[in-house]
Amino acid sequence: MKKDTSGKTWKDSVALRWVVLILVSGLMFSTYWFQDFFSGLKGLMESELGFTSEEFGRLIGFTTIANMFGMIIVGGIILDKWGLRLAGLLFGGLAAVGAVIVALGSAGFFGEDKSVMLNTMILGRIMFGSGLEVVCVVCTRAVVKWFKGYELALAMAINVGFGRLGTALGMALSVDIGKGFVTPAISFAATLIGLTLIMFLIYIVFDIKLDRQVKGQNAGNNLEEEEEEDFRFSDLIKLITNSSFLYIALLCVTFYAGVFPFIQYAPDLLVNKFGFSYNLPEGQGNFILFGSTNFGNTMVYVGLFIFGLAFSMIPSKRKTAAGKMLAYLVIFAVFYAAIYSMRDTLSLWLQNGPKTASLIPLGTILFTPIFGNYVDKKGKAASLMILGSFLLIFAHISLSVFNNVILGYLGLVSLGVAFSLVPAAMWPSVAKIVAEKRLGTAYATMFTLQNWGLGLFFWGIGAVLDLANKQNLEAIRAGEMMYDYTIPVLMLVVCGVVSIFLSFLLKKADRRQKYGLELPSGQKPE
């Protein structure tokens, strides 16, 4: 898209750009919620619907099946041909319809037999899964369209942050939303996708306006519209024969296979291994913004926090050192006061499986932009991927081999840091390795490969969990014994080990191919 120097478009307005970011990120929020909220319901699915761990794993594993066999590539081609408005509506709609089918299936609408319920829920998850991945590509394209030349890295981090917030809230709140039943929690999650589709419809109005403005500008300046390159299989071949791309794509498979599937089982692990609860004690600890006596305080904290953050983001040239210190002080004080005033609630939360596990994606919302900023300013992306892979190994060893709750918390923190480090370093690195016109193909290829790893481990953890506890399954279902998660989680250490190996290979290949992954953003190797 060529920029007009004589007139302004809507994307030149800071306020409109951020409105657009929120409208587009709604779908990220709801689809990530729907992807991950089952994790808080695993125990309930076992007791209410009679699902085994393998069946739970099959249900979430099948979410990826259409994507494994090229659905994301098909989505990418549709995106190229029909544009992001229609592709967003089509695949957002597919995710919504899939989600409704899951809800109806769980309610016994298609039949009350367990296998009918499971299979119809799987059908819905397959449709949902295809929608989710293409929605993620559509959102990335929309963010690039509106933020290129402006705050692109920050906008991308915030866009993924909305997804993480969806994951965290879905994990933490679904048990409370369901009030002891699976279907209401699923219906709520499906409704969210419907509501955020309405936000996307509003975004379409902005998008049409921008296109018209740009067309008008180009006509006025006698400029040709820059054609975006369509998906081509020859591009795909070029990509996978590039060793740096191959290593980073495989790293995307092994790293995410060690994280996303674990998150689906993390609440159940905390309940079974460390005796955490699934539900909070009646009437206690349900501190959410609304309907709480702490609502007033919370709003003061939120207000002060936003003030501090906004102030700290004013460009340094226009702000004194004292001003900067003041901003950081406000942020720190607000954090401290918020944590202090919520200490009783927090201590209950830290013994509750879904709430504690939700802190992993929640923490990444803060840390991913911080690490992203570090990568922009200092570089070291390949080294940070090595560090992230190392932390993944530490996390899975401390959560499997040892039976110490402190080590367990440390493992979760380390997983959260790894889950912030690697994505913050990986996605901007792809943009260095791959030419911009092939980025769409690159993302579609990486997500397709990634879905193979996810599918295998989403299902594999559940299947191995049943296998490893074969002797005690009856007693576990009767509530007399707990699952032993040692082997299923130890399996994930392999993902970390292969990830470290691939990140070293990537660093070496980068030295040879000179993409500058270790250099700050915008700096090229000599």
Ligand SMILES: C[C@H](N)C(=O)N[C@@H](CCCCN)C(=O)O
């Ligand atoms: C869900 C999707 N397959 C994925 O891996 N998403 C990444 C973010 C990708 C951002 C690309 N600009 C994630 O870490 O959630």
